[in-house]
Amino acid sequence: MKKQNLITKILVYVILGLFFIFTIFPLLWLLSLSLKTQIQAFSNPPILIFKPTSENYINLIFASGFLKNFLNSLIIAISSTVVALVIGAPAAYGMLHLKRKNRSRLFVLTLLTRMAPSMTYIIPFFIVFSKFGLIDTRFALVVAYQTFALPMVIIIMRSFFLEIPRSLEEAARIDGATKRETFIKVILPVSAQGLVSTAILTFILCWNEFIFALVLTRRHAATAPIGITNLMQYEGTLWGQMGAGAIILMIPSILISVLVGKYIAKGLMAGAIKG
Amino acid sequence: MKINESNSMFLIPAYFTIGVLLVIPLVLLVIFSLTSWNLMQPGSFKFFGFGNFRRMISEPRFFNSVKVSIYYIFINTGVQVIIGTVIALLLFQENLGTRILRPVFLFPMLLPPVCVGVAWKILFVPSLGGVNYFLNTLFGILGPDWLNGATSALIAVTIASVWEWTPFVMLLILAGLEALPKSPFESAQIDGANFFQVLVLITLPLLKPVFMTVILLRIIESLAILPLIFMMTGGGPANATEPINVYAYYSGLDFLDISYSSSLMITFIFILAICSFVFIKPALKSSGE
Numbered sequence: 141m142k143k144q145n146l147i148t149k150i151l152v153y154v155i156l157g158l159f160f161i162f163t164i165f166p167l168l169w170l171l172s173l174s175l176k177t178q179i180q181a182f183s184n185p186p187i188l189i190f191k192p193t194s195e196n197y198i199n200l201i202f203a204s205g206f207l208k209n210f211l212n213s214l215i216i217a218i219s220s221t222v223v224a225l226v227i228g229a230p231a232a233y234g235m236l237h238l239k240r241k242n243r244s245r246l247f248v249l250t251l252l253t254r255m256a257p258s259m260t261y262i263i264p265f266f267i268v269f270s271k272f273g274l275i276d277t278r279f280a281l282v283v284a285y286q287t288f289a290l291p292m293v294i295i296i297m298r299s300f301f302l303e304i305p306r307s308l309e310e311a312a313r314i315d316g317a318t319k320r321e322t323f324i325k326v327i328l329p330v331s332a333q334g335l336v337s338t339a340i341l342t343f344i345l346c347w348n349e350f351i352f353a354l355v356l357t358r359r360h361a362a363t364a365p366i367g368i369t370n371l372m373q374y375e376g377t378l379w380g381q382m383g384a385g386a387i388i389l390m391i392p393s394i395l396i397s398v399l400v401g402k403y404i405a406k407g408l409m410a411g412a413i414k415g
Numbered sequence: 416m417k418i419n420e421s422n423s424m425f426l427i428p429a430y431f432t433i434g435v436l437l438v439i440p441l442v443l444l445v446i447f448s449l450t451s452w453n454l455m456q457p458g459s460f461k462f463f464g465f466g467n468f469r470r471m472i473s474e475p476r477f478f479n480s481v482k483v484s485i486y487y488i489f490i491n492t493g494v495q496v497i498i499g500t501v502i503a504l505l506l507f508q509e510n511l512g513t514r515i516l517r518p519v520f521l522f523p524m525l526l527p528p529v530c531v532g533v534a535w536k537i538l539f540v541p542s543l544g545g546v547n548y549f550l551n552t553l554f555g556i557l558g559p560d561w562l563n564g565a566t567s568a569l570i571a572v573t574i575a576s577v578w579e580w581t582p583f584v585m586l587l588i589l590a591g592l593e594a595l596p597k598s599p600f601e602s603a604q605i606d607g608a609n610f611f612q613v614l615v616l617i618t619l620p621l622l623k624p625v626f627m628t629v630i631l632l633r634i635i636e637s638l639a640i641l642p643l644i645f646m647m648t649g650g651g652p653a654n655a656t657e658p659i660n661v662y663a664y665y666s667g668l669d670f671l672d673i674s675y676s677s678s679l680m681i682t683f684i685f686i687l688a689i690c691s692f693v694f695i696k697p698a699l700k701s702s703g704e
Contacts, residue, residue, distance in 0.1 A: 155502075252437065261440045266667075267447075350527070
């Protein structure tokens with residue numbers, strides 16, 4: 141009996157170990173490629189131990205306009221997150237005070253918006269934004285990103301607000317606070333942690349976005365993911381630079397999951413299970 | 416009355432925005448699909464009835480894209496759910512594993528999909544070593560030119576999508592497991608049930624609502640692997656990995672055939688609705704609305 145337990149335990153850890161390797165290996169491979177010269181990258185068999193070079197990173201940042209794409213990504217992701225939070229958080233709160241039937245309807249509408257495939261929006265947005273001369277502006281992307289950022293904020297913040305005891309709110313109202321004052325001075329401070337993890341998750345969604353950026357930008361407002369795809373088209377693919385770009389682009393997500401992974405896991409669940 | 420008035424102040428900005436962003440595109444999509452509008456042909460914005468849909472069913476490329484879509488919807492989702500469930504069950508047994516491994520397993524779904532595409536493309540291009548090198552040295556298998564063969568390219572996209580989304584399934588199932596009531600397991604233990612009896616008769620049935628939600632979410636997002644496909648295969652070779660939304664992308668934005676592309680998207684939404692129909696009600700119920 142004991143022996144069988146041990147064998148089972150070993151088997152469990154072997155399977156988990158394999159899955160761990162499967163998860164981590166592509167990232168390590170990508171990292172190593174980004175640190176190789178073009179010649180080293182194509183050597184056969186692949187070189188596993190080598191003196192890392194920073195040339196891919198330097199070329200990418202200084203020679204290819206990637207820096208501008210990176211800044212665009214940052215500006216667009218932050219603006220989209222702020223807009224979504226400012227109009228989404230009050231809505232998540234207001235929703236809780238509706239009658240059950242209306243609340244359900246609004247919630248389903250929010251889910252629908254969140255779940256509609258992005259290609260549904262692409263053609264109409266492309267036409268409308270072209271008509272108004274908004275193609276290749278950061279503004280267009282901030283608007284387009286609200287199709288997923290806003291529902292995301294509402295869905296996650298709702299789950300955090302649901303946890304606040306009703307008595308807290310009632311106490312504020314009895315003290316004569318208006319609804320707006322209650323929201324700003326009581327509800328928001330209590331749910332500060334929820335607000336932060338919602339902001340982080342929304343930022344990541346916008347930072348990662350690809351298809352809207354591909355269609356709605358050209359040069360001026362192109363984001364970092366688009367900058368990476370551009371490396372694929374010129375005279376052969378610059379694998380090393382592409383790897384370097386991918387690694388740079390991953391940094392925010394990796395930093396976030398290592399530093400605050402524990403806190404955003406809950407928001408991630410709320411956004412997922414209920415959205 | 417006064418309470419309602421101030422409440423609408425909270426709701427109107429967000430739901431006005433959502434309404435505009437959701438309804439206008441949908442209405443435009445339907446209108447476009449009924450015309451023969453192609454941006455390359457001036458004056459082609461004319462009523463065309465169901466002409467686009469008739470054209471669609473005469474195109475082999477359309478049927479191919481439906482076939483590929485259904486492959487992604489069921490195979491990708493299926494593999495993700497099966498592996499995700501196994502890993503979640505194993506992690507649930509092992510407390511230590513959970514603490515160390517859970518943060519690592521968070522990575523793939525938080526990364527930009529473009530990077531996931533780049534990482535897997537690099538692994539599958541034979542001249543860069545990667546998968547084929549390891550297949551050869553570890554197992555003595557001569558790997559195919561992955562992204563240039565119809566079947567192997569499809570498998571490669573599936574592997575990348577499994578890498579990206581299995582952790583998501585795992586996380587949700589794990590949360591479901593942690594929320595299960597303890598008493599059925601205790602009484603099963605007293606009755607002397609073995610591991611597999613408990614799994615099949617208690618754990619999996621209790622998890623059914625979670626499964627419904629997970630499967631629904633994965634089906635709906637199964638074709639949102641557009642960035643992966645763009646980076647890895649571009650829909651090729653010979654459209655072998657091109658699902659209907661990628662087909663719509665090319666016809667709308669490369670050939671500027673706005674009307675045909677819109678019709679494809681409407682068809683796509685119908686396919687999604689049909690495939691996820693069974694899972695919607697149970698999933699909504701489990702989310703408390």
